Amino acid sequence: MKRIGILGGTFDPVHYGHIALAEDAVREANLQEVVMIPARIQPFKQDREYASGEDRFNMLALAAGKNDHVTVSKFELEQESVSYTYLTLRHMQEFFGEDTRLFFITGTDSFLKIDTWKNAPELLTKYSYIIGTRPGYRQEEYQEALERITSAYGTEVISMNKTELDISATQIRQMVAEGEDISNLVPPEVNRYIKEHGLYRV
Ligand code: ATP
Numbered sequence: 001m002k003r004i005g006i007l008g009g010t011f012d013p014v015h016y017g018h019i020a021l022a023e024d025a026v027r028e029a030n031l032q033e034v035v036m037i038p039a040r041i042q043p044f045k046q047d048r049e050y051a052s053g054e055d056r057f058n059m060l061a062l063a064a065g066k067n068d069h070v071t072v073s074k075f076e077l078e079q080e081s082v083s084y085t086y087l088t089l090r091h092m093q094e095f096f097g098e099d100t101r102l103f104f105i106t107g108t109d110s111f112l113k114i115d116t117w118k119n120a121p122e123l124l125t126k127y128s129y130i131i132g133t134r135p136g137y138r139q140e141e142y143q144e145a146l147e148r149i150t151s152a153y154g155t156e157v158i159s160m161n162k163t164e165l166d167i168s169a170t171q172i173r174q175m176v177a178e179g180e181d182i183s184n185l186v187p188p189e190v191n192r193y194i195k196e197h198g199l200y201r202v
Helices: 016-029 053-064 085-096 120-126 139-153 169-177 188-196
Strands: 002-009 033-038 070-072 100-107 128-132 157-160
Touching: 002 016, 002 085, 016 033, 016 070, 016 100, 016 128, 016 157, 033 053, 053 070, 053 188, 085 100, 085 120, 120 139, 139 157
Parallel strands: 002 033, 002 100, 033 070, 100 128, 128 157
Antiparallel strands: none
16 A cells, blocks of 8 residues: 655745655655645735745745655646645545555644535545644644544544644745745745745735
C-alpha cells in the first residue's frame, strides 16, 4: 500500500509553517510523498493584496524544489471554478490508484470545521487525516471535534503534536506591505521571488 499525503491551502505565500507540516507528516505517518495543492482563489480576491495562482504555484515549486518528498499539483488551479476538497481527493485517488491510501493533512484550525465541508461523510470515510497542531488552537475544542468525527465516521486520524510554528500567510502579507523583514518565515527562494515580483506591496 502506498501512503500519500495531500496538503491543500491558499499558500499565499507558502511559509515554514506549511513546510514543517508536510515534513512532519512524512516522518510521522511514513508517507512516500506529500502533494501540495494550491487552491484557486475567487477572482474578486485577486488584487495586489493577494498573489495570482501562477505566483503562488511558482513559490510552492521553489519551496518544494529541494525536498525529495514534496511535490506541487496544479489540479485546483486548472479547474474552472473554486474546487471542493472531495473532488480533488477523488481525482488524486484515481491518479495514484486504489492501492494508495490518501492522507489529507491539515492544521488544527481547518480540521475543526471539516464536518461542515461539502460531502463530509465521503471525505471522512474514504480518506485518513494527519493533523498538525497550530498555535492558538484550543486543546479541548480539538479533542471534542476528534471524538465527534471518529465516533460518527470511524475516521483514521493521526494527531501530531510536533513542530509548532506561529506563522500565518496573513501575517507575512502584512509584514511585506509594511516593508518588514520576513526572512525567518519563508525559504530564501520564496523571499527573493516576493521581492522580484513586487508581491503584497499594497
Ligand atoms: P492565511 O493566513 O492566508 O489564512 P495560512 O497561513 O493559514 O493562510 P493556508 O494556505 O490557509 O495558510 O494553510 C494551508 C494549511 O496549512 C491549513 O491546513 C492550515 O491549517 C495549515 N497551516 C498553515 N500555517 C500553519 C502553521 N503555522 N502550523 C501548522 N499548520 C499550518
